[in-house]
Amino acid sequence: MEQHAQENKWWPVAKLIFFSFLIWVFGWIVGPFFENNIPVYKQIAHVVEERDIDSAAYMYTDEVGSYDGEYFLTDSFKHSGRTDYGLTLAFFSGILSCFAILWFGWRFVMK
Amino acid sequence: MAQDSGIVVDQGRWEWSEMWKKEDWWAIWIGFILLIASMIIYFPHSGAMKEIINKAEAKYGEAAARTSAIKTIAWYKLSDGKKKAEARKAPFGKWLANFTSKTHKWTNNPADAFFMSDSKAAAKAEKAKLSYEKKKAVEGAAFAAAEAAEAAAEAAGFNDASLNGAATAAIDKWRDAKLLADKATKKTKAKAYNQIGTLIGLGVFFCFLFGIPMAVMGTPFKKFALGFVLVYGITVLAWFFSYQATMKHYGIGYAAWAIFLGMLISNTIGTPKWAEPAIQTEYYIKTGLVLLGAKILFEKIITIGTAGIFVAWVVTPTVWLITYYVGQKWIKMPSKRLNAVICSDMSVCGVSAAIAAASACRAKKEELTLAVGLSLVFTAIMMIVMPAIIKTTFPVDKQMILGGAWMGGTIDASGAVAAAGAFLGEKALYVAATIKMIQNVLIGVIAFFVALYFTTRVEVEETGAKVGLMEIWFRFPKFVIGFIIASVTFSLIYSGFNDNLDGLGRAMIDKGTIKGGSDLFRKWFFTLSFVSIGLATNFRELKEHFKGGKPLILYVFGQSTNLVLTLVMAYVMFYLVFPELTATI
Numbered sequence: 171m172e173q174h175a176q177e178n179k180w181w182p183v184a185k186l187i188f189f190s191f192l193i194w195v196f197g198w199i200v201g202p203f204f205e206n207n208i209p210v211y212k213q214i215a216h217v218v219e220e221r222d223i224d225s226a227a228y229m230y231t232d233e234v235g236s237y238d239g240e241y242f243l244t245d246s247f248k249h250s251g252r253t254d255y256g257l258t259l260a261f262f263s264g265i266l267s268c269f270a271i272l273w274f275g276w277r278f279v280m281k
Numbered sequence: 282m283a284q285d286s287g288i289v290v291d292q293g294r295w296e297w298s299e300m301w302k303k304e305d306w307w308a309i310w311i312g313f314i315l316l317i318a319s320m321i322i323y324f325p326h327s328g329a330m331k332e333i334i335n336k337a338e339a340k341y342g343e344a345a346a347r348t349s350a351i352k353t354i355a356w357y358k359l360s361d362g363k364k365k366a367e368a369r370k371a372p373f374g375k376w377l378a379n380f381t382s383k384t385h386k387w388t389n390n391p392a393d394a395f396f397m398s399d400s401k402a403a404a405k406a407e408k409a410k411l412s413y414e415k416k417k418a419v420e421g422a423a424f425a426a427a428e429a430a431e432a433a434a435e436a437a438g439f440n441d442a443s444l445n446g447a448a449t450a451a452i453d454k455w456r457d458a459k460l461l462a463d464k465a466t467k468k469t470k471a472k473a474y475n476q477i478g479t480l481i482g483l484g485v486f487f488c489f490l491f492g493i494p495m496a497v498m499g500t501p502f503k504k505f506a507l508g509f510v511l512v513y514g515i516t517v518l519a520w521f522f523s524y525q526a527t528m529k530h531y532g533i534g535y536a537a538w539a540i541f542l543g544m545l546i547s548n549t550i551g552t553p554k555w556a557e558p559a560i561q562t563e564y565y566i567k568t569g570l571v572l573l574g575a576k577i578l579f580e581k582i583i584t585i586g587t588a589g590i591f592v593a594w595v596v597t598p599t600v601w602l603i604t605y606y607v608g609q610k611w612i613k614m615p616s617k618r619l620n621a622v623i624c625s626d627m628s629v630c631g632v633s634a635a636i637a638a639a640s641a642c643r644a645k646k647e648e649l650t651l652a653v654g655l656s657l658v659f660t661a662i663m664m665i666v667m668p669a670i671i672k673t674t675f676p677v678d679k680q681m682i683l684g685g686a687w688m689g690g691t692i693d694a695s696g697a698v699a700a701a702g703a704f705l706g707e708k709a710l711y712v713a714a715t716i717k718m719i720q721n722v723l724i725g726v727i728a729f730f731v732a733l734y735f736t737t738r739v740e741v742e743e744t745g746a747k748v749g750l751m752e753i754w755f756r757f758p759k760f761v762i763g764f765i766i767a768s769v770t771f772s773l774i775y776s777g778f779n780d781n782l783d784g785l786g787r788a789m790i791d792k793g794t795i796k797g798g799s800d801l802f803r804k805w806f807f808t809l810s811f812v813s814i815g816l817a818t819n820f821r822e823l824k825e826h827f828k829g830g831k832p833l834i835l836y837v838f839g840q841s842t843n844l845v846l847t848l849v850m851a852y853v854m855f856y857l858v859f860p861e862l863t864a865t866i
Contacts, residue, residue: 250349
């Protein structure tokens with residue numbers, strides 16, 4: 171009975187150690203294996219390293235590429251001098267469409 | 282702040298004391314204290330930033346403006362010069378970045394995450410120099426070729442299409458080479474570090490930042506502080522694992538690790554009772570969300586023009602509604618909240634949208650965990666599969682813009698979007714990341730919509746009580762108001778700076794109060810909340826929510842719809858409706 175209780179006491183710790191071992195297996199054996207054997211993945215990992223991309227970022231401000239992209243595109247459009255860029259009627263129709271879709275959903279879909 | 286059932290429930294009657302007794306309000310106070318502090322730190326540097334921008338304009342402005350037929354070398358140099366204006370580079374900004382810094386990247390030696398000796402840093406820098414010199418030489422050659430091609434195009438008055446095309450191609454090649462050389466330069470500047478002291482100092486700061494309001498709300502500071510040691514410790518561990526090289530390549534970030542490590546403890550050795558006062562999921566999340574509001578800047582939605590707004594702002598709510606409807610009517614999701622959270626993370630932008638929607642509709646912790654888990658798994662898969670599909674099936678001339686827009690509109694996480702975009706090329710990265718950024722701005726709209734829907738429809742259905750305007754106010758999650766106020770305020774300030782001088786908004790807000798202030802804290806707060814979620818999540822309960830695989834079916838259906846609609850919309854808008862504008866990218 172006492173031995174059984176002791177086994178139960180150690181079981182959670184054993185589980186913790188086992189799952190920690192799984193992390194190690196993934197991080198140092200399985201992960202690198204896939205990385206080295208799937209060509210597309212290998213290339214993406216290379217790009218991530220070379221350009222220092224934070225591929226685990228969740229928001230645009232966590233990723234330098236977002237800022238660079240924004241500046242590049244904004245400056246490109248301004249540089250082109252086109253009149254169909256900016257706060258045009260078409261642009262506002264896009265925003266209005268978004269709110270119209272949500273209103274439609276509110277009124278008819280989510281009733 | 283009742284969390285016993287896993288749902289945060291507001292009391293039914295308004296009292297002024299709520300403003301210091303409820304976490305919703307404390308999230309707003311803490312968030313705004315940090316935002317105001319950031320403004321006080323950075324705004325006095327606007328003069329110096331203006332000077333940098335004006336200097337770049339004086340040096341390259343005229344040369345950059347000599348033609349609009351192509352983007353010349355001077356145009357890029359002007360852009361690079363303006364980018365140097367970053368308010369966060371002020372001395373206090375550098376100190377703050379160091380103080381709030383996470384663990385460092387490591388590959389095989391875990392100690393590298395926390396400290397690096399002078400000799401090791403010197404060896405690393407030396408090794409990087411070899412790679413840098415090679416890349417610098419490539420850049421030099423590419424620059425010479427770009428100069429020659431541009432001179433040839435200029436000699437023809439920039440009127441010869443083929444010479445213009447050759448110049449653009451040569452300049453693009455130089456930009457790619459320059460980007461790689463710049464990244465390599467950074468690595469040659471490897472410095473010694475010891476992160477342990479600052480991590481302890483930051484933990485103490487957070488303990489007071491959250492602990493004092495907790496004491497006001499009725500939890501003794503000592504009890505909170507004791508529990509916070511465990512929560513913060515696991516938070517640091519989550520960052521430690523997310524910065525391991527392989528994990529980083531797979532895009533397994535801090536959210537995944539925080540939930541996983543928390544769950545590992547709670548479902549093996551069990552979450553200790555003494556830690557419970559610091560397991561405050563909602564408190565940390567809502568504070569992070571108020572800070573998130575500050576970077577939801579409305580002016581940014583204009584970045585990629587009308588085509589972008591249709592891809593990001595028309596497809597997203599359409600997919601959200603279709604998926605929600607299908608979830609309720611066909612798949613018969615037992616929980617409307619889980620349905621809404623999955624719709625948000627799948628259609629908007631993954632983890633951040635899931636957090637905002639879950640808080641807005643008061644979803645259970647297990648529901649948020651499940652939605653985030655699904656998003657992370659599919660993000661990792663799509664990050665690899667989508668660029669491969671685009672590269673093999675899309676026409677070459679459409680891979681960058683159409684491919685970039687498709688990935689930006691469908692892959693959930695920004696980092697994965699950037700990695701997949703960069704795989705295709707610089708332009709694809711820019712388009713993908715920008716579409717994702719515009720979608721990010723939609724978080725506020727969706728969160729408000731979800732909060733309103735659950736307050737006025739779902740909760741009424743659940744309780745059977747009719748609600749008037751005052752009742753809506755009682756029940757409405759107040760942090761959403763803080764989120765929206767932060768967003769509107771910073772949008773106005775951002776536009777104000779840009780009106781003053783083009784590029785000043787970027788320098789002062791993007792690369793000042795946000796990147797050098799709110800962002801430094803927000804990620805920590807989200808990680809604390811994810812650790813709390815993990816520590817409070819029972820695997821059996823999680824399994825219950827997954828019964829019948831309905832969440833998976835819903836996610837797959839929604840993402841498939843998203844993939845089809847985004848691709849069609851991107852093609853129509855970029856190539857059929859606005860082809861001339863697309864050609865200028």
